[in-house]
Amino acid sequence: MDVAAKLSAQELLARVAERDAGALGELYDQLAPRLLGMLSSMLPSRSLAEEALQDVFLRLWSEARTLSQEGGSVSAWLVVNARHTALDRLRLDRERRARAGKSPASLPTRKFPEGNSFSPKSILSAFLAVTPLAWVPRPEEIARVDARLELLQKIVQQMPNPQGQALDLAVFRGFSEAEIAQELGEPFAKVRATLRAAITFLRHRRRAVVGTWAANI
Amino acid sequence: MGCQHLEDLHELFLLGALSDATAAELRDHLERHCAFCLERIREAAQTVYLLSLTTKTARPNPKLKLLLLRRLRKKP
Numbered sequence: 001m002d003v004a005a006k007l008s009a010q011e012l013l014a015r016v017a018e019r020d021a022g023a024l025g026e027l028y029d030q031l032a033p034r035l036l037g038m039l040s041s042m043l044p045s046r047s048l049a050e051e052a053l054q055d056v057f058l059r060l061w062s063e064a065r066t067l068s069q070e071g072g073s074v075s076a077w078l079v080v081n082a083r084h085t086a087l088d089r090l091r092l093d094r095e096r097r098a099r100a101g102k103s104p105a106s107l108p109t110r111k112f113p114e115g116n117s118f119s120p121k122s123i124l125s126a127f128l129a130v131t132p133l134a135w136v137p138r139p140e141e142i143a144r145v146d147a148r149l150e151l152l153q154k155i156v157q158q159m160p161n162p163q164g165q166a167l168d169l170a171v172f173r174g175f176s177e178a179e180i181a182q183e184l185g186e187p188f189a190k191v192r193a194t195l196r197a198a199i200t201f202l203r204h205r206r207r208a209v210v211g212t213w214a215a216n217i
Numbered sequence: 218m219g220c221q222h223l224e225d226l227h228e229l230f231l232l233g234a235l236s237d238a239t240a241a242e243l244r245d246h247l248e249r250h251c252a253f254c255l256e257r258i259r260e261a262a263q264t265v266y267l268l269s270l271t272t273k274t275a276r277p278n279p280k281l282k283l284l285l286l287r288r289l290r291k292k293p
Contacts, residue, residue, distance in 0.1 A: 050277060053277065076265075127247065134255050135261075137260075141263055203264060
């Protein structure tokens with residue numbers, strides 16, 4: 001695998017598509033630390049995060065051929081699929097505890113809003129299953145983000161505090177809008193507006209930095 | 218119905234942060250292959266990717282990689 005070690009993630013994906021297990025191992029070495037960091041922030045235990053990590057790489061093994069043929073970014077595919085794997089596990093945990101009449105002991109600071117639906121599969125998960133690649137950015141788009149990553153990370157840190165706090169709960173804890181409102185003790189409408197302002201802040205600056213500034217801002 | 222009211226939702230949809238009703242509305246719209254919204258969801262995925270990179274990395278136990286490789290050799 002000396003040759004594969006020098007390959008990019010997309011080149012490794014092409015090899016995985018041809019059932020090269022060693023290439024998947026190299027891809028894992030490149031991307032698993034970043035994915036596990038994200039999953040560990042979302043899930044209540046390291047062991048759950050590691051299980052989710054395994055699941056997403058196993059799914060990649062099954063879908064690599066299509067992803068490679070369609071020219072989608074494997075890095076972006078892994079990040080979004082890892083997120084939805086974690087969100088599904090959180091939902092299942094909630095459902096199991098709700099049925100058992102238990103508080104979510106594994107998530108000690110997390111409260112669940114009244115009337116929240118505990119469907120085992122999220123709507124996002126269902127969308128990704130039905131439309132598996134329509135959302136996947138091109139490798140060159142992700143390369144542009146990677147090339148300006150340091151500046152983009154500074155921009156994320158410059159986000160006004162209320163927006164940053166709400167977005168952190170969505171990104172790193174997997175909270176929904178309603179859960180964020182409950183966590184912060186804020187009205188739902190205010191949280192929704194804050195989250196949308198956070199996204200607008202990020203979108204406009206990302207477009208400016210990576211050179212895809214759109215006319216419809 | 219147009220889709221202007223969905224304009225600010227694509228990133229939150231991919232983050233899994235929308236309420237079920239709102240997420241379902243956007244999902245249904247995307248499944249009708251709206252070209253504008255499909256382009257927007259691809260753009261939103263770039264922002265979700267960027268946000269994911271602001272976490273600290275965590276090195277997996279080396280045994281996990283061996284387990285993964287064993288498991289995938291059993292898959293078709």
